[in-house]
Amino acid sequence: MTVVDDTTATTREGPRRPVTVVIADDNAVIRMGLRSLVESSPRLRVVGEAADGDEAVRVVRATLPDVVLLDVRMPRRDGVQVAAEVHCWSKVLMLTYAHSPEVVRAAVEAGASGYLVHGQFASHELEGTVLAVADGAFLLSSPAAAALRESWATVVPEPEVAPVPVRPDLGLSARQQEVMDHIAAGRTNGEIAATFYLSEKTVKNHVNHIFARLGVRSRAEAVSVWLGGS
Incomplete structure (x- = not known):
C-alpha cells in the first residue's frame, strides 16, 4: 500500500x-x-x-x-x-x-x-x-x-402481473369463508371437518349459515354465488 x-x-x-x-x-x-x-x-x-x-x-x-x-x-x-x-x-x-x-x-x-x-x-x-x-x-x-x-x-422487462381480485366476503365470517372455499373445491362436510378438526355437525351448522347468508338452497348455488363474487 x-x-x-x-x-x-x-x-x-x-x-x-x-x-x-x-x-x-x-x-x-x-x-x-x-x-x-x-x-x-x-x-x-x-x-x-x-x-x-x-x-x-x-x-x-x-x-x-x-x-x-x-x-x-x-x-x-x-x-x-x-x-x-x-x-x-x-x-x-x-x-x-x-x-x-x-x-x-x-x-x-x-x-x-x-x-x-x-x-x-x-x-x-x-x-x-x-x-x-x-x-x-x-x-x-x-x-x-x-x-x-x-x-x-438486452434487458427483458418483467411481465406485468395482474392484481389478484379481492373477493368480497359476502357477509361471511372468516371461518365461513374458509368452509366456502372447501365447498367450492368439491369437498364433503366430512372432509371439511377433518381439515379443521371440527365435528361434522359443526360444519353442517356453518354450511346452513352460509346458505342463509347467501340466500341459496344448495351447494351448487352457493358455489355459483361465491365464485361469481371473484
Missing part, C-alpha cells in the same frame, strides 16, 4: 487544493503510467495506490480521495465490489480494459461515476475526465457507453 501526503497546488487564480486521486490496479506498470499522467497535471495529486481490491478499500478509507481510478479485474476483490463499498466516500472512475456490457452495467449500478477503457482515450483527456467526475459529472468513454446501451437493450 502506498499513501502520499496531500499538498496544495498553485494556479494563476492563487492557491488551490488539487483534486486528490487514488490509483487501484494490480498491474504495477499501469499504476506507474497512470501516476505519471495524473501528476503531469498541477490540478491533480496522487495520494495513494493499491494493487488489489482489499488494499484499495483500505487506501481509500485512509485517504478519502476525491476520485478513485479503479481497475475491474483485481485479486481478492474485483473493482465492481470495491466500487460498491467506496463510492460513498469518493467518486469512482473505472479505468480498465474490460468493457463487456455486463461489467459496465454492474460498475455503474455499483456506484461508479465514470468508465474509461484503456486505449480508447487520449492521455490528455484523463485530466478533464477526473476533474469532471470530481465535480459530480457522469462520464463514459465511447466503448463503455456502447456496452451500456447494449446491456440496457
Whole structure:
C-alpha cells in the first residue's frame, strides 16, 4: 500500500487544493503510467495506490480521495465490489480494459461515476475526465457507453402481473369463508371437518349459515354465488 501526503497546488487564480486521486490496479506498470499522467497535471495529486481490491478499500478509507481510478479485474476483490463499498466516500472512475456490457452495467449500478477503457482515450483527456467526475459529472468513454446501451437493450422487462381480485366476503365470517372455499373445491362436510378438526355437525351448522347468508338452497348455488363474487 502506498499513501502520499496531500499538498496544495498553485494556479494563476492563487492557491488551490488539487483534486486528490487514488490509483487501484494490480498491474504495477499501469499504476506507474497512470501516476505519471495524473501528476503531469498541477490540478491533480496522487495520494495513494493499491494493487488489489482489499488494499484499495483500505487506501481509500485512509485517504478519502476525491476520485478513485479503479481497475475491474483485481485479486481478492474485483473493482465492481470495491466500487460498491467506496463510492460513498469518493467518486469512482473505472479505468480498465474490460468493457463487456455486463461489467459496465454492474460498475455503474455499483456506484461508479465514470468508465474509461484503456486505449480508447487520449492521455490528455484523463485530466478533464477526473476533474469532471470530481465535480459530480457522469462520464463514459465511447466503448463503455456502447456496452451500456447494449446491456440496457438486452434487458427483458418483467411481465406485468395482474392484481389478484379481492373477493368480497359476502357477509361471511372468516371461518365461513374458509368452509366456502372447501365447498367450492368439491369437498364433503366430512372432509371439511377433518381439515379443521371440527365435528361434522359443526360444519353442517356453518354450511346452513352460509346458505342463509347467501340466500341459496344448495351447494351448487352457493358455489355459483361465491365464485361469481371473484
